[in-house]
Amino acid sequence: MKKLLFVTAAAFTAFAAAGIAAADPVVGSNVDTNQLDNFFAAGNLGQTQYRTDITHPHSVFQNVRFGWRWNGIVGAEVGYAYLGRRKSTGPFSETSVNARAATLGLNAKYxxxxxxxxxxxxxxxxxxRTDTVTxxxxxxxxxxxSWNNGLYGGxxxxxxxxxxxxxxxxxDNYRLQYNHPDDRFRDKVNVAAYSASIEYRF
Incomplete structure (x- = not known):
């Protein structure tokens, strides 16, 4: 996760430097000189993989994001991600984890x-995150x-x-935490998401 955040930060720095250095605002077909036209909506569909030792780590990934980019390059975004339901089965019980997240961050496209x-x-x-034990x-x-704070990057x-x-x-990678209501245990897990996306710019 630290490596992913470092790469993401480095990418933001490179994109910002490119945007500042570019005298010509036309960097690609996604750029519009009218900054009010640089709002976008994006949707992702794919698969998640919980990076932990469980029997069924894969599930469905869905994500929707809304944002804006200065000169079509760097900007802010808000979103909602459904990270799926993973299961762990034992001889006498089954534990399923259902996770979702609201996100707020920066985005870049070059x-x-x-x-x-x-x-x-x-x-x-x-x-x-909801844990169900059967x-x-x-x-x-x-x-x-449990509701918790975390980080994401992609x-x-x-x-x-x-x-x-x-x-x-x-x-994408999502860093999730879980605190049992009775303080019996705490859990941290990385959730990797592989997806295809479509973006529409207004």
């Missing part, structure tokens, strides 16, 4: 060649819910299909 671009984003997240012997279950590679529409492949 055209490198003939409509192809790279992206980076990262920032703060507020996660909601006992096979008693056929009963219990839910424990990188992507894509192509501008039109002036307003882009497609991309992405890797």
């Amino acid at each position: 055209n490198v060649y003939d409509g192809f671009f790279v992206t980076a984003h990262g920032g703060y997240l507020r996660s909601q 006992n096979y012997l008693t056929d009963g279950s219990s839910d424990h819910r 990188l992507g590679l894509g192509y501008d299909v039109t002036h307003n529409v882009s497609l991309a492949l992405n890797y």
Whole structure:
């Protein structure tokens, strides 16, 4: 996670330097000189992988983000990510974890060649994680819910299909925490997300 955040920060620095150094505002087909036209909406669909020792670490990943970029390069974003439900089964019980997060951070998009671009984003997240334990012997279950702060970051590679529409492949990492309501235990886990995305710029 630290490596990902370092790479994301480095990407932001490079994009910002490129934006400041560029005398010509036309960097790629995503750039609009009217700053009010640089708002965007993006959606991701893919798969998550919980980086922990469990029997079923994969699940569905869904993400929606809204943001703005100065000169189409660097800006702010807000979003909501569904990180899926992973399961861990034992001889007498099953534990499932359902996680989602609201995000607030920075984003960058830079055209490198003939409509192809790279992206980076990262920032703060507020996660909601629900742990459900099902006992096979008693056929009963219990839910424990926790809200916590964390960090997220990601990188992507894509192509501008039109002036307003882009497609991309992405890797993201979400740092989640969990505190049991009775303080029985605390848990930290990285969730990797691999996805395809579509972005529309207004």
